[in-house]
Amino acid sequence: xxxxxxxxxxxxxxxxxxxxxxxxxxxxxxxxxxxxxxxxxxxxxxxxxxxxxxxxxxxxxxxxxxxxxxxxxxxxxxxxxxxxxxxxxxxxxxxxxxxxxxxxxxxxxxxxxxxxxxxxxxxxxxxxxxxxxxxxxxxxxxxxxxxxxxxxxxxxxxxxxxxxxxxxxxxxxxxxxxxxxxxxxxxxxxxxxxxxxxxxxxxxxxxxxxxxxxxxxxxxxxxxxxxxxxxxxxxxxxxxxxxxxxxxxxxxxxxxxxxxxxxxxxxxxxxxxxxxxxxxxxxxxxxxxxxxxxxxxxxxxxxxxxxxxxxxxxxxxxxxxxxxxx
Numbered sequence: 323x324x325x326x327x328x329x330x331x332x333x334x335x336x337x338x339x340x341x342x343x344x345x346x347x348x349x350x351x352x353x354x355x356x357x358x359x360x361x362x363x364x365x366x367x368x369x370x371x372x373x374x375x376x377x378x379x380x381x382x383x384x385x386x387x388x389x390x391x392x393x394x395x396x397x398x399x400x401x402x403x404x405x406x407x408x409x410x411x412x413x414x415x416x417x418x419x420x421x422x423x424x425x426x427x428x429x430x431x432x433x434x435x436x437x438x439x440x441x442x443x444x445x446x447x448x449x450x451x452x453x454x455x456x457x458x459x460x461x462x463x464x465x466x467x468x469x470x471x472x473x474x475x476x477x478x479x480x481x482x483x484x485x486x487x488x489x490x491x492x493x494x495x496x497x498x499x500x501x502x503x504x505x506x507x508x509x510x511x512x513x514x515x516x517x518x519x520x521x522x523x524x525x526x527x528x529x530x531x532x533x534x535x536x537x538x539x540x541x542x543x544x545x546x547x548x549x550x551x552x553x554x555x556x557x558x559x560x561x562x563x564x565x566x567x568x569x570x571x572x573x574x575x576x577x578x579x580x581x582x583x584x585x586x587x588x589x590x591x592x593x594x595x596x597x598x599x600x601x602x603x604x605x606x607x608x609x610x611x612x613x614x615x616x617x618x619x620x621x622x623x624x625x626x627x628x629x630x631x632x633x634x635x636x637x638x639x640x641x642x643x644x645x646x647x648x
Contacts, residue, residue, distance in 0.1 A: 325396040328616040333362035333405035333459025338386045339616045347628040357382035362405035362460040362483045371409045383423045402427045404461035432477020436463035438618030440472045446613040456528035459483040482531045482592030492587040493572040507598045528614045531592025536610040537580035551612040
């Protein structure tokens with residue numbers, strides 16, 4: 323048996339999953355931790371990670387590291403995504419983390435991030451043909467899946483935090499601001515050549531903002547005990563939820579059942595990519611996934627140490643009981 327910890331430092335949140343890996347390739351999740359760090363906040367056009375956000379992030383990473391002292395022997399894989407990837411002071415930040423926390427972060431490329439999303443999804447949902455969308459704080463990853471294989475994997479520099487900071491008001495969003503944001507996203511989608519030929523596929527949604535959409539739907543339908551992983555909604559339901567969110571100011575949004583208060587200021591921007599994508603590819607449905615980067619890294623490691631195939635003909639299911647982890 324091996325203990326394997328995956329730390330995923332995103333632009334909006336830091337997350338850690340600790341798993342026990344068995345000799346037969348099976349695994350058991352022992353710990354899940356999450357902290358909202360908003361690392362990409364106020365980076366500005368020069369893409370500088372700010373002191374307050376760095377301090378908050380280091381505190382979260384120290385909490386993760388302290389949790390790992392419960393285990394006598396644990397292998398740690400710590401990765402950072404868009405905020406650190408884009409940061410002009412990336413090298414300084416990485417050295418500071420290694421010195422103060424004792425963790426060495428590996429900065430993933432956008433394509434690597436998309437690849438791990440694919441591995442996480444394909445092993446936990448019965449997927450044949452779909453378009454995966456992972457919306458983070460400072461980037462979004464899109465993966466075209468055909469016959470269970472990833473045909474295309476791409477990352478675009480739009481996410482809940484930077485869309486909000488660039489285009490939108492944090493309280494009541496104006497029509498002109500929303501139009502500018504939608505137009506910018508459409509232009510980015512237009513630059514993805516293969517996306518133009520994708521039509522009518524289901525969208526598999528990852529990331530905190532997208533999962534919030536699923537949580538709001540479950541609460542509205544009074545089925546919050548239904549697992550979010552594998553939960554499905556129709557496109558019209560997504561549009562209705564988004565329209566309702568748009569009609570509310572910040573304080574009203576914080577009171578929406580299923581929407582975490584700390585996400586209220588960025589949720590309009592956070593849901594923009596999936597709402598845009600639904601229209602762009604004329605998709606009729608969304609399937610929500612709680613498996614992504616951390617699970618993809620875990621499954622790849624399991625294959626490495628046990629020799630078991632990561633992508634199985636019949637993907638296993640994933641059960642996550644704690645709603646607030648998404």
